[in-house]
Amino acid sequence: MKTKIKLSAFKEIVPLFFIFWAVIIGVGVFMAPCIPDQIPTHWNTQGQIDGYSSKPMAVFLLLGVLVAMYLLMLFLPHLDPLKKNYKEFEKPYYILRLALIIFFVSLYVFTLLAAAGYKLDIKKFIIPSMSLLFIVFGVLMSKIKRNYFVGIRTPWTLHSDEVWLKTHKLGGWTFAGAGILCFFTLWLGDWAFAIFMVIILLAALLPIAYSYLEYKKLGLFKH
Structure with missing residues (x-):
């Protein structure tokens, strides 16, 4: 039982690694004096920026949503009336969570790079x-x-x-x-x-x- 718990905890190192670097980059961008007070957070269907948020909102709210999403996906199986079924697709569920985390961390970093002036x-x-x-x-x-x-x-x-x-x-x-x-x-x-x-x-x-x-x-x- 202890071995299974350790293995489950070890698997979480990978998504936490991506979140960790998102935190590091986010704090770095927030502290950087060259970053404007308004950060692009929305693009239209033509790929043009049409929405901005304040620096604290863009950096920390988006980061908070990312962390909250990870924790929610981690604990959802415990809230499900059919939680016993999760044991039958534990690996696919882990891959789904990891794929979503990588996608949203990448989107977050993309937003910060756009704020830093990169033409993306x-x-x-x-x-x-x-x-x-x-x-x-x-x-x-x-x-x-x-x-x-x-x-x-x-x-x-x-x-x-x-x-x-x-x-x-x-x-x-x-x-x-x-x-x-x-x-x-x-x-x-x-x-x-x-x-x-x-x-x-x-x-x-x-x-x-x-x-x-x-x-x-x-x-x-x-x-």
């Missing part, structure tokens, strides 16, 4: 990184067991293990396929973000619709 193209960061994130989600989707916090959670998947399994097999294909297609929107110029969002929306809606149809097909509405 948000599209060249968001599109490839989110495409990769969706591919990772797609690969892991079929391994996720029924729960209330992770995966495609509809009234129909949560009510039936069979509907959950079939929906997540389809979701694995739609998410991975969306990730691959989204990557190529990099070369679509001004249409990139619009088509990117349409692909993501379809990838999410198809499994939801399928879960309803599968639930109906199995005659579970009668119960």
Whole structure:
């Protein structure tokens, strides 16, 4: 039992490593006199900055959200009524958490680099990184067991293990396929973000619709 606890704690070193460096960079940016008082925190669909936040807000609030998200994902399994199922997809859940942490730490660092005056193209960061994130989600989707916090959670998947399994097999294909297609929107110029969002929306809606149809097909509405 002690060995298992030690191994679980050891795994958390990797996401904590990324968060640690986010803290170091964030504090460094906050202390740097060359950083302006207003930091870019929002970009429009053309990749142009259209929103700013104060330096403390951008540096520490975003960092706080990052840490809170990590802690939330760490403790969510303990709050889930179906927490026993997490043991069956412990590794995929860890990979999902790690992928999300790496993505948001990278986004945080991107924001700080933009504040430092680097000329960066948000599209060249968001599109490839989110495409990769969706591919990772797609690969892991079929391994996720029924729960209330992770995966495609509809009234129909949560009510039936069979509907959950079939929906997540389809979701694995739609998410991975969306990730691959989204990557190529990099070369679509001004249409990139619009088509990117349409692909993501379809990838999410198809499994939801399928879960309803599968639930109906199995005659579970009668119960």
